[in-house]
Amino acid sequence: MYNSLRKRIFGGDNIVNLSEVRYLPRWIILVIDIIILVISLFLSTYIIEKITKQEFIYHEDKSVVFAFIILINTVFMYIFKTYAGIIRHSTFIDLFKLLVCCFCTMIVVGTINITYFWITGGKFILTPYLILYFIISFMGLFIFRLYVKEFFHIVREYRRSALKKRILVLGIDEQSIAIARAVLDNPSLPYQVVGFLTQRTDSKRASLLGKPIYEKRKIEEATKEDLMIDGIIIIKEMMSRDEMNSWVNLFLEKDLHIFKAPSVQKVRGNDLGGSIRNLQIEDLLNRRPIKIENEDVKKRHFNKAVLVTGGAGSIGSEIVRQVAQFDPSLIVVLDQAETPLYDIELEMKDKFPHIKFKFVLADVSNRHRIEPLFQTYNFSMVYHAAAYKHVPLIEENPQEAILVNVLGSKNIATLSSKYKVNRFVMISTDKAVNPTNVMGASKRAAELFVQSLQNVEGNTTKFITTRFGNVLGSNGSVIPHFKRQIEAGGPVTITHPEIVRYFMTIPEACELVLQAGTMGQGGEIFVFDMGEPVKILNLAKRMIKLSGFEPNIDIKIIYTGLRPGEKLYEELLSDNAKTLPTHNEKIMISKDPSMEFEEVDFLCKQIITSAVKKDKLQVVKILKTIVPEFISNNSEFEILDKYPEENIDEKKYK
Numbered sequence: 335m336y337n338s339l340r341k342r343i344f345g346g347d348n349i350v351n352l353s354e355v356r357y358l359p360r361w362i363i364l365v366i367d368i369i370i371l372v373i374s375l376f377l378s379t380y381i382i383e384k385i386t387k388q389e390f391i392y393h394e395d396k397s398v399v400f401a402f403i404i405l406i407n408t409v410f411m412y413i414f415k416t417y418a419g420i421i422r423h424s425t426f427i428d429l430f431k432l433l434v435c436c437f438c439t440m441i442v443v444g445t446i447n448i449t450y451f452w453i454t455g456g457k458f459i460l461t462p463y464l465i466l467y468f469i470i471s472f473m474g475l476f477i478f479r480l481y482v483k484e485f486f487h488i489v490r491e492y493r494r495s496a497l498k499k500r501i502l503v504l505g506i507d508e509q510s511i512a513i514a515r516a517v518l519d520n521p522s523l524p525y526q527v528v529g530f531l532t533q534r535t536d537s538k539r540a541s542l543l544g545k546p547i548y549e550k551r552k553i554e555e556a557t558k559e560d561l562m563i564d565g566i567i568i569i570k571e572m573m574s575r576d577e578m579n580s581w582v583n584l585f586l587e588k589d590l591h592i593f594k595a596p597s598v599q600k601v602r603g604n605d606l607g608g609s610i611r612n613l614q615i616e617d618l619l620n621r622r623p624i625k626i627e628n629e630d631v632k633k634r635h636f637n638k639a640v641l642v643t644g645g646a647g648s649i650g651s652e653i654v655r656q657v658a659q660f661d662p663s664l665i666v667v668l669d670q671a672e673t674p675l676y677d678i679e680l681e682m683k684d685k686f687p688h689i690k691f692k693f694v695l696a697d698v699s700n701r702h703r704i705e706p707l708f709q710t711y712n713f714s715m716v717y718h719a720a721a722y723k724h725v726p727l728i729e730e731n732p733q734e735a736i737l738v739n740v741l742g743s744k745n746i747a748t749l750s751s752k753y754k755v756n757r758f759v760m761i762s763t764d765k766a767v768n769p770t771n772v773m774g775a776s777k778r779a780a781e782l783f784v785q786s787l788q789n790v791e792g793n794t795t796k797f798i799t800t801r802f803g804n805v806l807g808s809n810g811s812v813i814p815h816f817k818r819q820i821e822a823g824g825p826v827t828i829t830h831p832e833i834v835r836y837f838m839t840i841p842e843a844c845e846l847v848l849q850a851g852t853m854g855q856g857g858e859i860f861v862f863d864m865g866e867p868v869k870i871l872n873l874a875k876r877m878i879k880l881s882g883f884e885p886n887i888d889i890k891i892i893y894t895g896l897r898p899g900e901k902l903y904e905e906l907l908s909d910n911a912k913t914l915p916t917h918n919e920k921i922m923i924s925k926d927p928s929m930e931f932e933e934v935d936f937l938c939k940q941i942i943t944s945a946v947k948k949d950k951l952q953v954v955k956i957l958k959t960i961v962p963e964f965i966s967n968n969s970e971f972e973i974l975d976k977y978p979e980e981n982i983d984e985k986k987y988k
Contacts, residue, residue, distance in 0.1 A: 364411065370478055371407050374471035375400050382463050399459060403467070407439040416475070432475050440468040498526040499564040499591065502548060504581065506532045509569055511542055513595045517567075517610075518543065525593075525610070528563060553584060565591030567610065579618060586879040615813060615877045630852045634715065634757070635660035641713045642667055643698055643746055644720030646674035648805060649761055652844040653717050654678065658686045666707060668694045669720070698742030701749070708753040715851060718746045719761045721777065728773040729898040729969055732953045735776040736945035743780035744938055751787055751795045759851040760784050762801040762859070764836060770967035771898070772954060778961045781859065783938055786931040788857035798854035801924065802862045803836030805843045816874055820881050824889035826874045829896050834867040846921065853916060859924040861913070898969045934960065 414431045447459050503514045514527045529546045531553065540547050553561070566585050570578065585592050592613040640657050644650040645667035651674075654667055667682075669675045672695060679693045692711075696703045698720045721739050722728055728735040743760060750758040762781050765774030781799050788797045804812070812835070819826045842862075850860040875885045883889045896902075914923040941956040954971045958964050966972045 364408075366478065367411060367416065367475060368404065368408060370474040371404055371471055372400075374467060374474050375403065378463055378467040378470050381466060382460065403439070403443055406442055407435070407471070410435040410438045410442075428479065429476060432479075433472060436468050436472040436475070439471075440464055498524050500528045500562060501525050501565045501567050501593065502529050502531045502563055503527055504531050504566055504568045505572060506530050506534070506542060506547060507572065509572055513567065513569060514543055514545070523610075525567070527567075531566065550584075553588065557588070561588075563590065565593055567593045567595050568613070569596070570594050570613075571596070575618075582613070582618060582876075586876070589884075591882065592880065613880055615873065615880060618876065631848050632660045634852050635662050637661065637663045638714035639664040639711045640666070640715045640717070641707065641711070642717045642719065643669070643742075644718070644761075645669050645693075646671050646678045647719060648840055649843055649847075650717070650719035651678050651681075652840045653719060653847060654682065655685075656841075656844050656848060657715075657717075658682065658689050662689065664690045664692065664711060666692045666694060666711060666713075668696055668698070668704075668707070670695065670697045697738075698746055699737045701745045704745055705749055708749045708755075713750070713753070714756045716746060716750050716755050716758045717761070717847060717851070718743060718758065720746075721761070721780075723763070723773060725765070725771050725773050726897045728776070729771055729971075732772040732776075732950050732957070732971075733945040733948050735772050736941055736953055736957075739773070739776035740779050740783070740938055741942050741945070744783055744942075747784050747787055747797065750797075751790065751793045755795050757796045757798060757851050757854070758784070759798045759800060759847055759854070761847060762799050764801060764803045766801065769961060769964045771969065772957065772971070775957045775961045775964040778964070779934075779938070779941075779957060781926075782929050782934050782960065785857055785859070785928050786934045790931050796854055796856035798850050798856065799859040800847050800850045800862075801859055802838055802843055802846060805838055805840045812870065812873070813877070816877050820878060820883070820889055825892045826878065826889055827892055827894050828870055828874055829894055830902060831871050831893060833870045833896075833902050835870060836867050838862065849918065849921065853918070853921075857928075859926055860916075861922050861924045863920045863922065896968045929960075 414435045416428070416431050416435050443459070444461065444464055447461070447464070501517075503510050503517075510530065514530065517523055517525050517527050527543075527545060529548055530542050531548050531550065533550045535549055535551075548561075566581075568578070568581065573581070582592060593610050594613045595610050635657055640662050642650050642654050642657070642665065645654050646669035650667075650669070654665060657665060665682075667675070667678060669678075675693055675695055679691070682689070682691050694707065698704060698718075720742055722735050747758055747760070760780065762777050763774065765771065766778035766781055767774075769775040769778055781801075784797050784799060787793060787795070816826055846860070846862050850858075854860065871891070874891055878885045878889045878891075881889075885891055912925040914925060916923060937956060937960045941953055941960070944952040944956060951971075951974070954966075955974060958974060965975055
């Protein structure tokens with residue numbers, strides 16, 4: 335220890351970290367204890383002389399009596415090893431050893447004093463003095479250890495608090511107080527609660543858990559440095575969306591970190607530390623979830639065979655998770671992506687070992703590969719989530735969109751009708767409404783084909799379509815893309831400063847799909863009330879701020895221009911569509927124009943033939959015939975809208 339201190343002092347590092355000092359040598363503790371005993375003797379002498387006004391030692395040399403008492407006490411210290419423990423870790427056993435040591439000293443000295451009286455007829459020390467010395471010496475030794483223990487505790491807490499984030503807890507209700515108490519009671523958490531924050535104005539002089547209560551106005555008027563805080567803990571469940579957005583805007587303006595804590599009911603045991611996380615942009619975009627009639631959904635799936643195409647994708651895999659909760663007899667998960675399919679297989683077998691699964695690696699465009707599944711398993715529900723969805727890639731490869739989005743949907747839908755599947759639910763997109771790109775138009779063509787099957791003679795399957803906007807966290811969606819760019823230090827790329835999109839969470843989207851499968855009577859297109867559209871520029875700025883950076887200072891935002899087929903505003907309903915309400919206020923039925931089966935089937939056969947021949951221009955021409963409202967935007971296929979009747983050199987599109 336001394337070598338370490340010497341190196342620090344003479345080696346340039348003059349900061350001695352007391353909390354890292356291991357322990358003092360035993361002989362130093364013993365010397366300190368003896369000094370405390372000497373002080374106790376003199377203090378006892380002073381008190382006795384003031385009280386009794388008489389001599390209390392009958393020996394001609396007081397120093398001899400003092401030395402004798404100290405010697406006896408030291409012997410018992412050695413016997414009981416009172417100096418051997420690490421003081422900062424003293425326990426009740428150490429305290430008891432001190433008490434026994436001092437008591438034995440008093441008994442031995444008292445016994446010698448009485449023996450001396452019997453032999454000589456006189457005492458060499460006054461008995462009250464001995465009792466007083468016992469009390470004072472024990473208290474002195476005890477206080478010394480208590481002081482050292484508390485001193486090191488304070489030093490450790492000071493060092494910990496210096497590394498902890500100073501936070502306020504938003505709210506003064508029972509939930510907020512419970513979360514604050516849990517943080518305070520857990521010293522291992524990297525947070526130090528320094529107060530509470532409220533919108534109320536009647537709490538100026540009040541305090542909670544010994545911490546002050548701040549009004550919203552103080553946060554608005556002060557700076558981060560004035561407040562001396564690093565962040566805020568909020569309980570998301572305790573606020574409405576508008577309230578949370580208002581508070582978050584204020585906190586971001588003040589450059590405060592925002593942490594979200596779960597409600598107390600959701601905290602498992604002492605795992606609060608793992609439950610407090612940085613607020614994510616998804617938390618600000620969430621809305622009140624759809625109310626699901628679980629009993630109806632359960633009846634539709636319980637002990638039934640279910641097929642989910644695209645079952646390894648973002649939407650498909652969540653459908654699989656939710657359907658598995660209703661104890662179906664079998665779930666067939668079909669996808670052409672090998673690794674994601676293997677991942678969902680491992681997950682499902684781990685989470686739902688009692689459910690029977692079959693994982694099929696196949697392409698929905700290959701009818702000969704798919705039909706044996708319908709022949710073998712008596713499917714009651716089919717969820718068709720398989721599709722190509724990335725707009726720029728599909729714009730470059732329109733024939734691939736036809737083979738998967740149109741031919742694949744045609745195969746699954748016609749097989750569902752042929753093998754008497756009770757319900758077929760197709761997942762569509764808001765990009766199918768007044769499409770400006772091949773991807774959206776291909777999905778609209780699939781919608782038209784699926785709808786047309788409803789009225790085919792002999793059909794008993796209920797064909798249902800669900801249509802919604804972007805889902806948070808799906809593969810290739812904007813939010814994970816922005817997160818990766820922010821983590822890399824930027825820049826964040828946006829195609830256009832005015833572009834807006836609708837958003838919903840993956841669980842919400844899948845709840846809509848399950849609900850639609852239950853409530854649909856066949857031929858409907860269900861659309862979801864997705865709230866207000868979100869401006870992507872504002873989304874990017876908020877994500878940058880939530881990550882602790884300043885937009886265009888720490889992380890640059892650059893504009894790359896609209897991609898082929900991309901439009902500024904997405905729609906959920908076509909211009910000439912009408913909506914009908916359902917018993918769920920968040921779900922509506924879109925009454926879009928439909929086509930007769932013979933007409934759409936003939937056009938689909940034509941476009942599939944062109945796709946097989948890889949005739950890109952002819953594919954898009956026929957697609958514009960099937961979907962007349964399809965007007966290309968920022969695309970090489972705009973020429974077909976300008977000159978629809980003219981012959982165009984097809985070689986450049988091969």
